[in-house]
Amino acid sequence: MGRILAIANQKGGVGKTTTAVNLAASLAVAEQRTLLVDADPQGNATSGCGVARDEFQVGTYEVLLGNTPIQDAIRKGVQFSHLDLLPTSPDLAGAEVELVDDDERATRLRDALHAVRDRYDVILIDCPPSLGLITLNALVAADAVIIPLQCEYFALEGLSQLMETIERVRVINPALGVEGVLLTMYDGRVNLSRQVAADARAYFGERVFTTVIPRNIRLAEAPSFGKPIVVYDLASVGAQGYMAVARELIERLAAPATTQDSGHSQTPDTTKATTKDTNQDTTPDRTP
Numbered sequence: 001m002g003r004i005l006a007i008a009n010q011k012g013g014v015g016k017t018t019t020a021v022n023l024a025a026s027l028a029v030a031e032q033r034t035l036l037v038d039a040d041p042q043g044n045a046t047s048g049c050g051v052a053r054d055e056f057q058v059g060t061y062e063v064l065l066g067n068t069p070i071q072d073a074i075r076k077g078v079q080f081s082h083l084d085l086l087p088t089s090p091d092l093a094g095a096e097v098e099l100v101d102d103d104e105r106a107t108r109l110r111d112a113l114h115a116v117r118d119r120y121d122v123i124l125i126d127c128p129p130s131l132g133l134i135t136l137n138a139l140v141a142a143d144a145v146i147i148p149l150q151c152e153y154f155a156l157e158g159l160s161q162l163m164e165t166i167e168r169v170r171v172i173n174p175a176l177g178v179e180g181v182l183l184t185m186y187d188g189r190v191n192l193s194r195q196v197a198a199d200a201r202a203y204f205g206e207r208v209f210t211t212v213i214p215r216n217i218r219l220a221e222a223p224s225f226g227k228p229i230v231v232y233d234l235a236s237v238g239a240q241g242y243m244a245v246a247r248e249l250i251e252r253l254a255a256p257a258t259t260q261d262s263g264h265s266q267t268p269d270t271t272k273a274t275t276k277d278t279n280q281d282t283t284p285d286r287t288p
């Protein structure tokens with residue numbers, strides 16, 4: 001049965017969608033049957049996979065509202081034979097309001113995914129930058145969360161809010177764990193990046209993926225061509241980074257016990273450093 005992973009962090013622009021698209025693509029390349037669920041009304045995961053708004057009639061919104069069976073909304077074989085996509089349109093933003101009085105509002109995505117999870121090895125959900133009803137649906141549906149953490153100033157701020165939300169969701173979804181923390185936009189030449197990485201490892205320990213995703217302009221360019229990085233530029237450090245994360249994830253999923261949240265509710269002090277990150281490519285980094 002497919003493992004359902006929500007890619008969540010209510011902070012905007014930390015690399016959720018970049019991770020969702022490129023990890024999904026890398027898993028598909030590794031012949032894992034993968035479903036990518038675009039649960040953000042911005043629809044960046046949908047367009048990042050090369051699916052344009054006029055190419056689909058139904059998606060996450062219609063599925064959440066119960067208007068369309070999920071099987072009818074999933075697009076099969078997107079870019080790779082092993083990658084399926086549940087696309088989304090901006091209509092999804094309305095679901096937050098339209099479902100507000102619905103008794104099953106928090107479990108709709110879980111119930112929809114139930115019908116298809118047998119078909120996949122991994123299901124990744126790209127969450128919006130908020131802790132609203134859509135993210136709640138993703139956390140209720142998920143077995144575990146992947147938290148992308150941008151190696152920038154204030155990276156760890158607000159994480160206690162996410163951890164508290166995960167704790168609260170365990171009332172409905174007791175097994176919800178933290179699969180991993182992924183350091184994104186890392187630049188080993190910048191002190192601040194190294195500081196954030198050290199803080200994250202001090203706090204989350206082994207749950208931080210060994211691979212860090214470097215800041216890489218090719219990763220930022222790829223979505224405008226509607227291509228995952230492994231299609232756009234396989235040799236780039238960004239592609240190699242996400243392929244390495246996929247390998248780590250596959251190993252973790254094959255291990256008998258999965259990582260669980262240690263129950264911390266406090267985040268450590270964020271770094272006092274003030275260095276601004278650069279926008280240049282770096283070589284791929286392993287554990288800093």
Ligand SMILES: Nc1ncnc2c1ncn2[C@@H]1O[C@H](COP(=O)(O)OP(=O)(O)OP(=O)(O)O)[C@@H](O)[C@H]1O
Pocket residue numbers: 011012013014015016017018019040042044127128129184185186213214215216217219220221238
């Ligand atoms: N490793 C990276 N190197 C360079 N640019 C990156 C990297 N990861 C992400 N970006 C760029 O940073 C921006 C934010 O990334 P992304 O859209 O993945 O974040 P997000 O968390 O999904 O944002 P939102 O909260 O708005 O959904 C994008 O322009 C993306 O192309």
Ligand SMILES: [Mg+2]
Pocket residue numbers: 016017018040042044127128
């Ligand atoms: Mg996003």
